[in-house]
Each structure stands twice: as C-alpha cells, then as structure tokens.
Amino acid sequence: MKTIEIIVSPTGEARIETRGYAGAACQEASRLLEAALGVRQSEQLTPAFFQQPLTVQNRLSAGGHTNPS
C-alpha cells in the first residue's frame, strides 16, 4: 500500500515519509505536500529509493523478445 506519513512536531516542523514506493516515484508523490507546507530543510533517500519499480523490472525480464504484430 502506498502511503505518505506526515509527522508535525509540537513546534510545527513537518517530516514527510513516503512508504510503499520504489524508485523516484515517491518524490513525485510527496512534492505537492512539500510545496504546500513550506521550505525543504533536508532530504534523506532510503534503500527503497534506489529500487526499480516492479513494472519496469517485469518489462526488463521480458526484454529481447519482439512483438511480431
């Protein structure tokens, strides 16, 4: 399940975490919320960020075959 978790501290600072995403799609998903809230202070990429999305992996594994139609 894809979710975005936002934790707003008692001083009003927001920490946004994307969950369930693979690759850079998470940045696209959270961009609107980030822009709405204020100024980005820091960004930390996690191992999942560097994973290829599943749909791309599937296409790659079928690579080399050409569609005759």
Added chain:
Amino acid sequence: MSHIVTIQTEVRCRESVTAACRRLQLPPPTEGTHRLFTNQATGLAVALPAWRYPVVCELPTGTLRYDHYGGHWGDPRQLDRFLQGYAVERATLVARRSGHAVHEEPIADGSIRLVVQMEGAA
C-alpha cells in the same frame, strides 16, 4: 519508506490559518493593519491566548510578524502550537483536495501524525 523530507512550515494559506484557529478554539483571524508595540504589520492577524499583540501572517511571503518581548508578552509555545495546527490543517486540506483519505492521530511526544492513503494514485 523511500525518502524522508523535513519541511520548515511557512504560513501562506488563508483557509488553513482559519482552520487552525478553529482547531485551537481561537477567535477567527482578522485582516488589516495591526499594532505590535511601537511597530505595525499588515496581514492576517491571529490572537493567541494571553498574548498582548497578535501574530500577523504576511501570506504572500510566508513571514510571521510578532513581538512577545522575549516571552513576557506571550508564551512562545502558543505560537508553536499555532504552527503545528496550521501545518496539520494545510496538509490535510491539500491531500483531501487531491482525492486522498487522511487519518490523523496524536503521538505521545506531542506531535501529530497524518497518514495519507495514496493507493490508486498515479
């Protein structure tokens, strides 16, 4: 998770300021020019509990104008509380307008957690 971003909140949305005031049971914000001791500020004024002067939100720049005289004229924690309420309302408004469900829950350390369900999103 795949990435974590920390955001310093800027107050730029009138609707979210109003919602934050409602959440914190503050009087509705008022537009105009407001006195801050010897200075003045123009914008959307929020009356925090037991503060002598309002906090004035300059929405186009995201700047907050206030004078609590080192805490003597108002508890800075009330300002923090307003900023937290604003950020929660702002994030909830934006997520819901994008068609996503939002679940809110308090955390023991005083933070507020929002979970935005993105399933089915592009």
